[in-house]
Amino acid sequence: MSILHKERLLLDIKGAGNPDSLRSIREEEQNRLEAVLSSSPIMEWVEELNELQDALIARALELVMAEMARLGLGAPPVPYAYLLFGSGGRSEQTMSSDQDSGLIYENPANEADAERLSRYFGTFASTAVQYLISIGYPPCEGNVIASNPEWCMPIGDWERKLDGWFADPSWENVRYLLIAADARLVAGDAELAARWTNRFRRDVLGHPVIARRMMENTLRHKALIGVFGQLLKERYGETAGTLDIKYGAYIPMVNVFRLLAVRSGIRETSTIRRIRALEQAGILPSEEALLATEAIALFMQLRMLASERSEDGIRIVNGKLPAAKLKREWKAPLKNALKLCRKLQRQIERELRSRFGGR
Template structure:
């Protein structure tokens, strides 16, 4: 008998949630297990049947979970070795909502609920496993993907770099609560003396009520006082940097740090309510940040901003990818990760422009005065390009007199081509469809771009819709950003004139139905280089990105390109579907993380995944992300009358 219990325990400990149990508890569970042999064609339990006092784990064989609908029966899940199912007896104590049918002769272990209830109450990891919906057949209207992502991080066996965990716990960042201040009437000599006495690198200029007016740093004394020979009796108000950027002291560290990165701040003033209309209560310096963390994107960004050497830029971007790996493996929020990587990519593009302009220094000065803007498209346009996947970009420039048209086209094509070559040198792949600023078709004056966009909206052919899904996610990065804003307004104005365009866009958003089965049933590539691999981009990410774009356009929202931020905005606009949109946002974040990790593991784009390479929890979490896609597509089908529209 002890031999049998030992064998059952050995099997159970290979699979979650049993793998989270101590040896003693596991043996207690194993001793209570009932072994059941089931023949092909049998039904273990039926939909609507009262829950039994057991739940099950499949030892060997094949069992499918089905749902009886009005006129037919649909397979909802397919259990493989180690899958836990029939858990409603444990969790909900209500009738089964699915039937368990035996596809081939099978062996299952039945585990009494009474034995497991105490474990569920005392073991948070086990409770989280079930709360995250990782057990087969736990039908929840909307899976809690946040819990699932949390569970995956907790359950991982890999070693973790805890030096990076500061991003999820502000208490680990140390900032100065004793802020050196002075009045705007005090002289710069007095301010310098105070800084020297306290041995600090900054002083905040405040009103009498300690509300901040400006800040003076060591750099200001070098560049504004010494270099320009300003008299030392000059009031501090004359050299202070103002207005100041402030934030709440209790803001999350990721928000504080991203604010410093994006605004190139060496010091960030903290106030009681986050505005300059309340008292100063702290100051965060980049030195504080560097002392608090082992890997700093600020260091990489500083390096990029201070070099035009292509080899060095490539090396820094390589380092950023290693930083990305740390962030992903430590489960940092995707909002933070995407923002940091976007900032790194944007700096590279801006440096590429500097390099390109230097290479064209001998060109006609009149051409250099024409306003232009470099646009990122696709994933970089949506602030979602974590890996160096292929480029998608374009260039728009101001309209010029006809006599200058050919010269302007030639100049900006040279500029765009030079920028694309810099990005290639930094490791960003060439676009297979040649949608880059090195292609004359995508280097055009404003009037031509408006013509393109209007044509796609007025005559939404299949090719036009494909172009719209790529180009309508553009984001202005370098040059005159106002040109990009003008194009955005043009898109929304044209759609208002012909709203039927949204129906065509909706039809396109339904082109990639999500794979709803377990990985055994996933829609894999049937031939070619990626045969039997799962295309996470086209099967999972594109449907969500297309749906978010469609719905945001239908609401006329301007300036929100990122997919999960679009869903967050939609949750505000449509409170009836708030929970669904929040789940869709979380699903997209999980898909982004999964693809990036796959790419880093295999030195690829991460687009094609071998299902067998993923662990059980990864497979189950990925499967859960498809639920919001199905629900959103159902809503879109009705909202845009696609049944009628397709006739």
């Protein structure tokens, strides 16, 4: 994207007065990006796409504040932070990513204030989610979303929730902790967001059992490469013969570097930045870091190719790549990338089991 085009795009987004206008901008820009996907360096392309998504979401939240004022509810009464999780938190959204979000606001002064703030930010979050649906972001199927009261609370409640997750490392609570590891501020008060993420990072390093449970969760998705180096395709149903790029390639690699970063106290949330930080810290050899960077770039490219359009114009994706879309020149690099992913999974499993025990 040229500097001039970027400046005009940001001005258009800033000047959009309603979600429909933002949706039109999003569709036009994503059509442009789709047309240049095959000829662009993939990670630059992903960065451009995610800058677009961030700008659209930030403007949508400004429109929400304007709507709150129109309803007579005024400006946010206390500082708040709107967080993205999942691919949004990692700055790795595709053209069909859904909403994974949370809202943190400052603690109330008393019980009456608590009810007032709960009503205000409950309305704010619900309006934000609806606006983003209108723009083309479907809600999270797992209900990790700001309109869910469990993900829209004052900072004190958020901290107690973290304490509860650490105290009871069930499979579900560890999944939530892994979600929290990808949290990234997209709008609002940076200090408030940092207070919560700092609490997470401080506590996670002091819980050995959490590290083991995170490993078990991290290794749930295996790389789609067989013992003889063959690509493992889907065997049944409508997707038979396809490659599950999302859960058989991209997610396993994301999970490995998330766990390595969390264990090492690294604060980056994007996978590429985590790899770089691990290399700079001397935790990941330079040669392996280069191979991992190339692997995640290939997985991202193939993941983008798996998206399709639904009837109403919203892109949908199941993460499955039809075999016909896998070019011959990609097969060997894909196999090598998957072998690296499997190697890293085995390394982290051996190391953590040695340190913390378990089968």
